[in-house]
Amino acid sequence: MNIATWNVNSLRVRLPQVLDWLRDKAPDILCIQETKLKDEDFPVQQIESSGYQVAFSGQKTYNGVALLTRLSIEDVETDLPGLDDPQRRVLSATIGSLRVLNLYVPNGQEVDSKKYEYKLKWLEHLVDYVKEQLSSNSHVVICGDFNVAPEDRDVHDPEAWRGRILCSEPEREAFKALMAVGFHDVFRKFEQPEGAYSWWDYRAAAFRRNMGLRIDHILCSDKLYEYVKSCEIDKEPRKLERPSDHAPVVADIG
DNA sequence: ATGGCGCGCGCAGCGCGA
Numbered sequence: 069m070n071i072a073t074w075n076v077n078s079l080r081v082r083l084p085q086v087l088d089w090l091r092d093k094a095p096d097i098l099c100i101q102e103t104k105l106k107d108e109d110f111p112v113q114q115i116e117s118s119g120y121q122v123a124f125s126g127q128k129t130y131n132g133v134a135l136l137t138r139l140s141i142e143d144v145e146t147d148l149p150g151l152d153d154p155q156r157r158v159l160s161a162t163i164g165s166l167r168v169l170n171l172y173v174p175n176g177q178e179v180d181s182k183k184y185e186y187k188l189k190w191l192e193h194l195v196d197y198v199k200e201q202l203s204s205n206s207h208v209v210i211c212g213d214f215n216v217a218p219e220d221r222d223v224h225d226p227e228a229w230r231g232r233i234l235c236s237e238p239e240r241e242a243f244k245a246l247m248a249v250g251f252h253d254v255f256r257k258f259e260q261p262e263g264a265y266s267w268w269d270y271r272a273a274a275f276r277r278n279m280g281l282r283i284d285h286i287l288c289s290d291k292l293y294e295y296v297k298s299c300e301i302d303k304e305p306r307k308l309e310r311p312s313d314h315a316p317v318v319a320d321i322g
Numbered sequence: 323a324t325g326g327c328g329c330g331c332g333c334a335g336c337g338c339g340a
Contacts, residue, residue, distance in 0.1 A: 078328090102339085104330070
């Protein structure tokens, strides 16, 4: 069972790349973030034609998440309980015996800004939601753009980034609190190359110089961990013309 | 040097991302 996560930074622009990638990699499940599409504009037809079922929760211009799978989708949820939030950042669904959570965690803009406070509040609500999800199904996978680089080794220049957005201690603590509910970062189950990142700024030739951050993650619950066979970042789509600034992360969860 | 690039919106240049 292959599951992937990819922040596409506009599905309208990236749809051809996504369809090509689905054909090449044929994952069982793909979680997409930053579709930036209203639901009525979602390319249902083109995705279904490539053999995938789809669920989505979108809005105009910003955010938007989608779940694509070769299997059937049930029990979709699109909100964090207790958080009245118009921003479309959550899509949870049951796929077979698996509960899959697709997340686009707020960016936070700058430490101590209003958006940063929103990010931390959002992550607090997420912990409660994940606990609740785990209590009804012990097989949970959380995929998405977490907008948190959990450790210094996930950052190309840890000293330059120390304390800054995506790397600040409160963000890292929030990520740890999520893991403490009973999750594992699947990527770190395996030996990985030095400088493994999932996002590179469009500016300053950051990708060519590998000035990146690892902020896109696949987490699995305790019960699933022993079955996980692999996890890699696929840098190939980042090399294409007009790429997303994020690369897909793919795991074989057994 | 706090911008660089790319996207959406909408038709200029700004907000936003990370």
